[in-house]
Amino acid sequence: MIADLSLYLVTDPALCGERGVVDTVRHAVDGGVRVVQLRDKQATDAEITAQLIELSRAIGGRSLLLVNDRLDAAIAAREAGARVDGVHLGQGDASVLRARSELGPDALIGLTANNRAHLDAALALPAGTVDYLGVGVIRPTKTKPDHPPALGVDGFRAFAAASPLPCVAIGGVGIDDTEALRDAGAAGLAVVSALCAAEDPAETAAAFVQRWRAAGVPRVLSIAGSDPSGGAGVQADLKSIAASGGYGMAVITALTAQNTQGVRAVHVPPIDFLREQLHAISDDIVIDAVKIGMLANAEVIRTVVEWLDAARPPIVVVDPVMVATSGDRLLDAEAEHALGALLARADVITPNLGELGVLVGRDIDGWDDALAAGAVLSTAIGARVLVKGGHLDGAEAPDALIGAGTTIEFTDARIETRNTHGTGCSLSSALATRLARGEAPDDAVAGSRAWLRESLREGEALMVGRGHGPINHFAGLWARGGLETRPSAEGIATDWWERISGIRSDIDGLPFIRALADGTLGREAFVFYLEQDALYLREYARVLAEASRLAPTSAEQAFWAHSAHGSIVGELELHASWLTPDAGVSAETFAAERAPATMAYLDHLRATAFTGDYAELIAAILPCFWLYDDLGRRLHAGEFGEYACDPQHPYASWLATYADPAFEQATVQAIAYVAEAAVSASPERRSRMHRAFEISAAHELAFFAAPL
Numbered sequence: 001m002i003a004d005l006s007l008y009l010v011t012d013p014a015l016c017g018e019r020g021v022v023d024t025v026r027h028a029v030d031g032g033v034r035v036v037q038l039r040d041k042q043a044t045d046a047e048i049t050a051q052l053i054e055l056s057r058a059i060g061g062r063s064l065l066l067v068n069d070r071l072d073a074a075i076a077a078r079e080a081g082a083r084v085d086g087v088h089l090g091q092g093d094a095s096v097l098r099a100r101s102e103l104g105p106d107a108l109i110g111l112t113a114n115n116r117a118h119l120d121a122a123l124a125l126p127a128g129t130v131d132y133l134g135v136g137v138i139r140p141t142k143t144k145p146d147h148p149p150a151l152g153v154d155g156f157r158a159f160a161a162a163s164p165l166p167c168v169a170i171g172g173v174g175i176d177d178t179e180a181l182r183d184a185g186a187a188g189l190a191v192v193s194a195l196c197a198a199e200d201p202a203e204t205a206a207a208f209v210q211r212w213r214a215a216g217v218p219r220v221l222s223i224a225g226s227d228p229s230g231g232a233g234v235q236a237d238l239k240s241i242a243a244s245g246g247y248g249m250a251v252i253t254a255l256t257a258q259n260t261q262g263v264r265a266v267h268v269p270p271i272d273f274l275r276e277q278l279h280a281i282s283d284d285i286v287i288d289a290v291k292i293g294m295l296a297n298a299e300v301i302r303t304v305v306e307w308l309d310a311a312r313p314p315i316v317v318v319d320p321v322m323v324a325t326s327g328d329r330l331l332d333a334e335a336e337h338a339l340g341a342l343l344a345r346a347d348v349i350t351p352n353l354g355e356l357g358v359l360v361g362r363d364i365d366g367w368d369d370a371l372a373a374g375a376v377l378s379t380a381i382g383a384r385v386l387v388k389g390g391h392l393d394g395a396e397a398p399d400a401l402i403g404a405g406t407t408i409e410f411t412d413a414r415i416e417t418r419n420t421h422g423t424g425c426s427l428s429s430a431l432a433t434r435l436a437r438g439e440a441p442d443d444a445v446a447g448s449r450a451w452l453r454e455s456l457r458e459g460e461a462l463m464v465g466r467g468h469g470p471i472n473h474f475a476g477l478w479a480r481g482g483l484e485t486r487p488s489a490e491g492i493a494t495d496w497w498e499r500i501s502g503i504r505s506d507i508d509g510l511p512f513i514r515a516l517a518d519g520t521l522g523r524e525a526f527v528f529y530l531e532q533d534a535l536y537l538r539e540y541a542r543v544l545a546e547a548s549r550l551a552p553t554s555a556e557q558a559f560w561a562h563s564a565h566g567s568i569v570g571e572l573e574l575h576a577s578w579l580t581p582d583a584g585v586s587a588e589t590f591a592a593e594r595a596p597a598t599m600a601y602l603d604h605l606r607a608t609a610f611t612g613d614y615a616e617l618i619a620a621i622l623p624c625f626w627l628y629d630d631l632g633r634r635l636h637a638g639e640f641g642e643y644a645c646d647p648q649h650p651y652a653s654w655l656a657t658y659a660d661p662a663f664e665q666a667t668v669q670a671i672a673y674v675a676e677a678a679v680s681a682s683p684e685r686r687s688r689m690h691r692a693f694e695i696s697a698a699h700e701l702a703f704f705a706a707p708l
């Protein structure tokens, strides 16, 4: 394990005063100290051993524990069962070679180096003998009166630049040195008086940690499954971490074969390989935060828990991936049980309402109930809970950060988009990164949510997949960097047409279409269809007229008005030519009942017209043009059989109306108007347009299916 040396407390009994060393250490570790070095020049070895045993208990594995100078005392404390992780030795102290030999390869051994000669000597030692260098003094300090000449920050920078070993800055280090020393290459700050003499060591340590984190690029490890479509899993985590200002790393717990339409297969590699991945990272890289996502089974969960206890990352965010978008439970009972141990090691968990329900053992009934359940869970696991309300119905999309006796709610208008794949993964990764940058929890949630909303709004432009597409993790960065890419009108039209390919093939396969094409369609079904078409066209004409009224240009106003005229003329011709008494149709066709499919379609169009949004309305209007034109030309071109082109076909004259060149031209124009409106629309409005378009296409399918 590589040690996190970021905040390194060296104790001094005099400076700890009446509070004493143990309580000072306990509070400082509570505040985020990562290494404790017991330093006491007056105590006997036996006394040092006893203090190490007491400190080991007080720290409880939450920080590393070293001892200054006293190698034998460290050995004795270990033999007494204390967890003593290593020693720090000076130039005149015991040999680091002996320390390594006595304490073993996993011990943390530090060596003081105040000048170039010390550095060269350290580098001449066998590799792996020394883990880090204590380099000082940065400035004169009373804590060590016999200190060597001050290096200053620049002297430290030069030293660190020449050292392949991590360098911890020591000697006169205060909180205001944090940024400069981290920038100078420090692997950590070793402080004595700044913490031992502090009125509140926990608060002071936390302040040091916040400044240290804010001064660097957080190294964030995602432990999750792989989503080859790039929208969720480690792929989304890495994008989210990078977009939030972190350096992302990823350990893969499971391989999935999935796309925007669902998961096809899951492969869980051998558990030893997961363990190897985890240790490969923690043996080499200081981890500032971990985000844990999909853990496929109990064995994977236990392996991750075991590693967490060894690696002790300072920030752990768990996205309890337990319930699929479909509502299916993703973990078996054993895994759900094992999850408890993982949650107990989390700083924040981010369940959606389904996952919250599983974790508290009951269904969640609305937002207030979710808040209550979140509070229960937070108390039970001793961590903050970010309850995600995205699955709630309604115009609002709330979240709430619950924990430490507070509930902070965040709410915004829901963003209407189908491109929500990986939203949960992305939010939790952004949150972990922001926490590792030193942001306060509520600020980190607010910032992550704002970034996520921008990414959701821009997801449509990516045009990824035919199902629930991904968010655009870098939308904001691209916009600010001049890299924003707007889709072309042609690209949008192609994408939208492709996205209804399933509906289009379903229409082709309908009995009604097949029977119409091969001439076997019964008279009754045909007349039913004509009647419904007549009822539809009369109302469709009104919707087209509304589009004309809303149109932003006179050309579009004229086009939609002309189309409205064409629709009502078409309806009238239906009557004149087909809906006649000798066709066995009553003159009062409009007394005919609107079939459910007709009613639903018209309701969708009228509801869209009611929004007053021109772009959304013409998107809803478009499928009627596009699908009829496409179907008619293919029918007429013989794609459904040559007979459809035969003048002897019982419906030859009807089929001929489908292939009208004027209608084809009108369709091309309608597509152009919609695509141009989509290009200039905001991503959110474009998403609403696309949704209206897709719903209309689905109604077309139902309309063609109704007669048979």
Ligand SMILES: Cc1ncc(COP(=O)(O)OP(=O)(O)O)c(N)n1
Pocket (backbone or CB within 6 Å): 008, 010, 037, 039, 068, 069, 088, 089, 090, 091, 093, 110, 111, 112, 133, 134, 135, 144, 168, 170, 190
């Ligand atoms: C982290 C760290 N760096 C340097 C020292 C100084 O150790 P040493 O040179 O052994 O001097 P004394 O501490 O013994 O006075 C340190 N203790 N820790």
Ligand SMILES: Cc1nc(C(=O)O)sc1CCOP(=O)(O)O
Pocket (backbone or CB within 6 Å): 010, 112, 134, 135, 136, 137, 141, 142, 143, 144, 147, 148, 170, 171, 172, 173, 190, 191, 192, 193, 194
């Ligand atoms: C223990 C120690 N070693 C130093 C070295 O330069 O090797 S300076 C030092 C004391 C640092 O105390 P304070 O943080 O209160 O300045």
Ligand SMILES: [Mg+2]
Pocket (backbone or CB within 6 Å): 068, 069, 089, 090, 091, 093
């Ligand atoms: Mg010493």
